[in-house]
Amino acid sequence: MGIMDKARIYSPWLYHLHCGGCNGCDIETLAALAPRFDVERFGVQLVPSPRHADILLTTGCVPKQFIPMVKRIYEQVPAPKVVVAVGSCACGGSLFYDDAPENYAILGHPDLLIPVDVYVPGCAPKPEAIINGVVQGILKLAEKRSKK
Amino acid sequence: MVDLIFTVISLIVIVPLALFLGVIYSYLLRKLSARFQWRVGPMLRMYGDLKPLLGTTRLLQPLYDILKLYGKETIVPDVSRRRLFVYSPFLSLFFAVAAIFFIPFPGMPLLSGVPYSLIIASYLLIASILFTILGPVASGSPWAAIGARREVELFLVSELGFVLSLFAVAIARQSLVIWEISSGGQSLYLALLTVTAGALMFVAMLGKLHIKPFDMPEAEAEIVAGPYTEYSGKLLGTYYLTKVFLLYGLVALFISLFLPPIATDVLWLPLYIVAAVVLVFLLTSVQVLNPRYRIRNAINWYLKVAIPLGVLNFIIALAIWLVV
Numbered sequence: 001m002g003i004m005d006k007a008r009i010y011s012p013w014l015y016h017l018h019c020g021g022c023n024g025c026d027i028e029t030l031a032a033l034a035p036r037f038d039v040e041r042f043g044v045q046l047v048p049s050p051r052h053a054d055i056l057l058t059t060g061c062v063p064k065q066f067i068p069m070v071k072r073i074y075e076q077v078p079a080p081k082v083v084v085a086v087g088s089c090a091c092g093g094s095l096f097y098d099d100a101p102e103n104y105a106i107l108g109h110p111d112l113l114i115p116v117d118v119y120v121p122g123c124a125p126k127p128e129a130i131i132n133g134v135v136q137g138i139l140k141l142a143e144k145r146s147k148k
Numbered sequence: 149m150v151d152l153i154f155t156v157i158s159l160i161v162i163v164p165l166a167l168f169l170g171v172i173y174s175y176l177l178r179k180l181s182a183r184f185q186w187r188v189g190p191m192l193r194m195y196g197d198l199k200p201l202l203g204t205t206r207l208l209q210p211l212y213d214i215l216k217l218y219g220k221e222t223i224v225p226d227v228s229r230r231r232l233f234v235y236s237p238f239l240s241l242f243f244a245v246a247a248i249f250f251i252p253f254p255g256m257p258l259l260s261g262v263p264y265s266l267i268i269a270s271y272l273l274i275a276s277i278l279f280t281i282l283g284p285v286a287s288g289s290p291w292a293a294i295g296a297r298r299e300v301e302l303f304l305v306s307e308l309g310f311v312l313s314l315f316a317v318a319i320a321r322q323s324l325v326i327w328e329i330s331s332g333g334q335s336l337y338l339a340l341l342t343v344t345a346g347a348l349m350f351v352a353m354l355g356k357l358h359i360k361p362f363d364m365p366e367a368e369a370e371i372v373a374g375p376y377t378e379y380s381g382k383l384l385g386t387y388y389l390t391k392v393f394l395l396y397g398l399v400a401l402f403i404s405l406f407l408p409p410i411a412t413d414v415l416w417l418p419l420y421i422v423a424a425v426v427l428v429f430l431l432t433s434v435q436v437l438n439p440r441y442r443i444r445n446a447i448n449w450y451l452k453v454a455i456p457l458g459v460l461n462f463i464i465a466l467a468i469w470l471v472v
């Protein structure tokens with residue numbers, strides 16, 4: 001493993017993309033970054049701009065108004081990148097979508113727009129599960145080569 | 149001739165050394181602020197069963213961040229002024245590296261003995277920061293523009309404090325050569341100046357390094373990533389590298405100007421390291437104990453506290469020059 005691949009595993013930067021959802025997942029995601037779980041131990045950092053990110057962490061069921069923003073934010077993340085979908089909403093729509101697929105306002109889940117690499121189910125998933133999802137994301141990231 | 153060869157060798161050696169020390173200082177900044185916040189921060193010794201995957205230590209975490217950024221795609225926005233956008237990070241890095249050539253390290257005078265090295269070093273540091281403003285302005289992003297504007301305002305006031313403290317020392321020691329200042333002796337009056345001018349320089353360093361009360365150019369909660377919003381990949385990595393060199397450079401400048409003769413002889417090296425760590429510790433404690441100022445408060449604060457302190461420094465320095 002070259003030093004570049006190592007560096008890629010050692011310093012994954014997260015961009016937290018909240019699209020719809022009830023904020024439960026977001027609270028759990030922040031709990032994963034807070035003192036009790038502190039993912040900075042492993043070099044994970046929350047970055048403010050998608051241009052700096054390696055891992056796009058999406059939560060929520062993507063209301064239709066969010067579609068252009070989600071696409072645009074995904075495109076703004078430089079390659080190599082992975083998308084981690086956190087929560088049942090982001091995995092398949094959850095309660096906002098299951099019973100009423102024809103919901104006029106909800107698209108369903110980010111997988112319909114952008115390629116999701118890792119799914120973390122749970123409503124809301126525990127911080128441990130989110131960290132596990134991020135780790136799976138890091139492993140996928142290590143496999144991807146940056147393309148010019 | 150021997151001198152020349154020694155200087156050339158030390159100029160080559162100082163770049164990786166400064167990078168290493170800068171990375172360690174940045175690591176300390178991150179680790180200490182994590183500890184202050186009851187977190188663990190980047191691990192010094194990784195858990196046994198994770199070692200094969202995650203490495204044994206994260207002491208070089210800032211370096212890994214930079215390396216990773218160099219391995220990523222670099223996006224140049226369409227609306228940017230391409231040339232300025234792309235070259236600014238490299239020019240900024242160039243000036244930061246050039247500045248550290250003029251700041252002595254224990255056992256290596258480098259170029260600090262050339263005439264007017266104090267002025268050259270301070271200009272190079274200013275130039276480096278100037279290009280962290282110009283690049284973002286060229287990126288065409290409103291967030292970067294707001295960040296850059298805040299940076300300019302902060303820069304103007306913090307620079308004043310920086311220059312006042314530099315020249316107070318220069319007047320008191322009657323020299324514009326860093327090497328002469330840093331190899332000078334100590335006296336009671338000079339120690340007094342060290343305290344006042346050192347405090348002013350410390351405050352100016354906070355502004356230059358964007359440490360907490362003065363981090364509004366990068367205010368994450370308000371303006372995305374401030375000046376760096378549009379930067380990605382190699383260009384962002386270059387800015388991070390510049391920051392590492394700037395951190396090293398400012399700490400080294402502080403020690404060589406205010407704590408002579410620590411930065412002269414190689415025997416002082418342990419004390420130099422202790423002084424640097426203490427300085428980084430102080431920077432971190434200011435960072436974690438303060439909320440972010442609004443830009444107007446920051447300017448007012450500098451004008452009300454830092455500038456009068458600078459004038460006081462000048463009076464002390466003049467008194468030392470005339471009386472002692």
Ligand code: SF4
Pocket residue numbers: 020021022023024025026059060086087088089090094122123124125
């Ligand atoms: S998965 Fe559950 S907790 Fe998460 S956003 Fe959806 S409804 Fe809220």
